[in-house]
Amino acid sequence: MDFQDYKSFWNDKASTPTGAMVAVDGSHDERTLRLTGAFSAAQARAALDFAPGDRVFELGCGVGRIGRELAGEVAHWHGLDIAENMLEVARGRLAGVGGCAFSPLRRSRLDALGDASMDKGYCVAVFIHMDKEDFVLYLRDVARVLRPGGLFYFDHWNLAHPVGWRRFSLEVDQAARLPPGQRKDVARNQFCVPQEVEAYVRGAGLELLAVVTDTPWVQVVARKPDGDAAASAREAERLRAAAPRISYGAQWTAYFDAIVADEARAQPPHSLLALLAREPADDPVALMFRAWIHGAWRSRPDWGPVPAGLDAGA
The missing domain is CATH 3.40.50.150 (Vaccinia Virus protein VP39)
Incomplete structure (x- = not known):
């Protein structure tokens, strides 16, 4: 439109x-x-x-x-x-x-x-x-x-x-x-x-x-x-x-850069997942990005099943 x-x-x-x-x-x-x-x-x-x-x-x-x-x-x-x-x-x-x-x-x-x-x-x-x-x-x-x-x-x-x-x-x-x-x-x-x-x-x-x-x-x-x-x-x-x-900060920037890199390669955000896996569950910036990518993944069936550990309620 x-x-x-x-x-x-x-x-x-x-x-x-x-x-x-x-x-x-x-x-x-x-x-x-x-x-x-x-x-x-x-x-x-x-x-x-x-x-x-x-x-x-x-x-x-x-x-x-x-x-x-x-x-x-x-x-x-x-x-x-x-x-x-x-x-x-x-x-x-x-x-x-x-x-x-x-x-x-x-x-x-x-x-x-x-x-x-x-x-x-x-x-x-x-x-x-x-x-x-x-x-x-x-x-x-x-x-x-x-x-x-x-x-x-x-x-x-x-x-x-x-x-x-x-x-x-x-x-x-x-x-x-x-x-x-x-x-x-x-x-x-x-x-x-x-x-x-x-x-x-x-x-x-x-x-x-x-x-x-x-x-x-x-x-x-x-x-x-x-x-x-x-x-x-x-x-x-x-x-x-x-x-x-x-400032948005270095951590936010690294996560966002990973999203951009995967988007440029036309692939699911695996690079971001790898970064998030290194962070503790209660890290506030990682928690925000985990919730965000969980919702995005659910909206994209072509990405396959939502990876374990991305539970939006975690």
């Missing part, structure tokens, strides 16, 4: 609750979604240093994967997404959590949010699916809705990292196999080098505080300028100390 805009693409992917979860990050069940949500929420906490009185927004909240982990920690959490079907699932998952709001996105703007109305915001694995023009338009509106001194955290594929390049190469190989008219999916993965991301942030009127580039992701914390150089310097120093907790 040929989709003309982001909304129709993501609404189609989220036509069922399970389809919505898979579309967000490949999670095939609630347990996996909570494991990956907790991982991403920990990164956002380290980046944004939430306070109980904060008003926080998530750009591209999907099914509330991250919002469910964070909303109860702040005064107000506002989830925004281009797909109404995603928002319907998110409302159900955050039912009973106070101080929440949900709004659909339109025309690459945050129209539901007032000028200087939010203390902090974040956007995880969303800008990677946008044309660069829409990426910048959203960053401009982030600058509008943040209060002076407010913070925004986001990530993007890192083309300058070796694993990021290998992930991009999968897209190149796919393009080589397809006729030109079928190459450019409206929500296809897109890639940037860190310098490009930094230029977009500055061009949108935001101040760069931290750029983490040691994994296949460029991770950025930006600030709405307020003229307070001392406050900006304090935040930058805090983020230097927090960088290891913001």
Whole structure:
């Protein structure tokens, strides 16, 4: 099916609750979604240093994967997404959590949010699916809705990292196999080098505080300028100390690289299984990947029986 805009693409992917979860990050069940949500929420906490009185927004909240982990920690959490079907699932998952709001996105703007109305915001694995023009338009509106001194955290594929390049190469190989008219999916993965991301942030009127580039992701914390150089310097120093907790980390990167390598060879993720077999059952990152690959394996009968030891309930 040929989709003309982001909304129709993501609404189609989220036509069922399970389809919505898979579309967000490949999670095939609630347990996996909570494991990956907790991982991403920990990164956002380290980046944004939430306070109980904060008003926080998530750009591209999907099914509330991250919002469910964070909303109860702040005064107000506002989830925004281009797909109404995603928002319907998110409302159900955050039912009973106070101080929440949900709004659909339109025309690459945050129209539901007032000028200087939010203390902090974040956007995880969303800008990677946008044309660069829409990426910048959203960053401009982030600058509008943040209060002076407010913070925004986001990530993007890192083309300058070796694993990021290998992930991009999968897209190149796919393009080589397809006729030109079928190459450019409206929500296809897109890639940037860190310098490009930094230029977009500055061009949108935001101040760069931290750029983490040691994994296949460029991770950025930006600030709405307020003229307070001392406050900006304090935040930058805090983020230097927090960088290891913001980063996806070497373990995540090794697992992801194994997935990319097996995908490039058009084979099941045996390389990832070999890495996971070396880790203790309670290792949190390995636990997350075991749950994720268990769901993926069950959805792929052509891979054969699910290997022993990948029980999603383990």
